[in-house]
Amino acid sequence: MTEQPKRPDAFYGYLEGWISLVLNIALFALKYWAGIVSGSVSLLAGAWHTLSDSFTSIVVLIGFKVSSAPIDRKHPFGRGKAELVGNIIIGAILAVIGSHFLIESISKLRNHESASFGTLAIIVSIISLVIKEALARFAFILSKKINSRSLFSEGWHHRSETFASALILIGIVLNDQFWWIDAVLGLLITGLIFYTAFELLREKIRPLIGVKPDPELINKLQEMAQAVCKRDLHINHAYIHEYGNVSEIRFHVQIPGNTSLNDAHSVVIKLEKEIKERLKMEAIIHVEPMDIKTMDTKAVSFYKRENPGLYEECLKIRKEVFVDEQKVDISLEIDEHENECKFWLIQLDGESAATGRWRLTPDGYKLERFAVLNKYRATGLGRILLEHVLSDILPTDKPIYLYSQTSAVGFYEKYGFYKTGEPFIEANIEHYKMIFDM
Structure with a gap:
């Protein structure tokens, strides 16, 4: 130094x-x-x-x-x-x-x-x-x-x-x-x-033993984090220490678990610089994976005709995940089965974060359009969504199945699904048919 x-x-x-x-x-x-x-x-x-x-x-x-x-x-x-x-x-x-x-x-x-x-x-x-x-x-x-x-x-x-x-x-x-x-x-x-x-x-x-920041300062940090990172970052365990004319703030920030180490480091550097320039404080930031257990979680199920507003929230998630990220054609994403499906929507702290749907077909209950926003992946939210959907259907003597993208096969296998048949292409993405082992 x-x-x-x-x-x-x-x-x-x-x-x-x-x-x-x-x-x-x-x-x-x-x-x-x-x-x-x-x-x-x-x-x-x-x-x-x-x-x-x-x-x-x-x-x-x-x-x-x-x-x-x-x-x-x-x-x-x-x-x-x-x-x-x-x-x-x-x-x-x-x-x-x-x-x-x-x-x-x-x-x-x-x-x-x-x-x-x-x-x-x-x-x-x-x-x-x-x-x-x-x-x-x-x-x-x-x-x-x-x-x-x-x-x-x-x-x-x-x-x-x-x-x-x-x-x-x-x-x-x-x-x-x-x-x-x-x-x-x-x-x-x-x-x-x-x-x-x-x-x-x-x-x-x-100041010698450290003090908690007031709520107004926490709100400022949240706003700065959102402006810097273009996403909501959850801040906790914040303390302020003073060294004469120098103030130092330490806090934990939760970011999505699938964020790379380089991206997480970049987020911290940008946020520390912003805090120093705007608040005149040194900052030490500890990064931890997002824990949805600390968030207000709400799960709702409905049919399109019952709640058009929540249906639109589901469509926003699907468009962001399938259309924007995976380049699926919008005409394929929104199909003729929308009116007959039962939808599930998971909200975290009031924000719509994950969605899925199911419908009864001649082959059994089919699970479809499961999507989790990027920032909430690797947080356990997909498991919560799947459990809600399965609890909605079970018990049943009919088969429960889905068409999984190859990248998601491992996830579904952990929760009782197994592959059957050969891979196939749908919307230019490789899929496997998977059946729930009851």
Whole structure:
């Protein structure tokens, strides 16, 4: 594996990280000093919340430093998970800090302690509100520019601090009327700290262990697969893993069992390329033969006069298989026996997939026009169709027979039919007469 160049967006990550780090440390010192002077638990809690933003800024810097290292053999997806681990550590630290201020706030309520806010607290809170909102907007702009979830998360951390500063200003205004306002605001800001910790842990742990894509993404994948391969491909077992700024999706895709290895490989390569271009995600696709057991299967029998609509569905399948694929003349395919035959139609997930018919002749029951769409061959659908038709006729003392194309003789032999007589040509295709051994 050749080494890849460093991430070109690292500069913006460093820029936001360093600016946030310097300003957050300065704000922490100011707010902590103001909190000590005024005895305000809400200011002290806000100071530590600000310091937690310094920690996240450090993680942003380290994350961009580590994740921008070149991809190599030992790290085929880079080192982006280092950023996730760092954020989890910060989330745990925030939970501990929140617990401390929860106890402090409850203690102030029990002891009827109030804070002595002054001009310093007002000035510090206003400075904090303005700076944190500016940092939030700066982070949002850069996150959009370089498509960075880390910077987007950083922006919301700054925005939460803006809310905290606004709460403290409200507390300063109401402090003379309500002695308990500082303790209550301390509880509110503690809740904000806990919420930030929870969101950090939830947001960063889930990508580490892998998450299921939402239904909308699955539908997009289905549409892309159909557009690329000109057929419905059934997608399952999908999971998303994140490596910093790189997202990887893994899923299984079911394709017809008669697809050649080269064709299956071509399908996967095209689909992976399409996913990377449109969804900006790396894809690892596992190919497996189509399993109709996982599909909604419906089998119906009817005569042409009873259900002309379903009869047309049968004709579509027969035309695709016999006329288009095998070049049988349409005048031979649709014969004079259509009105006297009983038809069977198998539908998978609402799509007509296989058909066959039978009729009573002087020689017994004759099975005819068995056809399975190409993409559903080698899935067991032919066996299901044959079993339905036989169950419709049996038990009987009359012979059951069919004219099988030479290529299908082996299939019918597995289910109790045997050849009789010499091969013959029908519609330019070699056939054998086969009789069901009852």
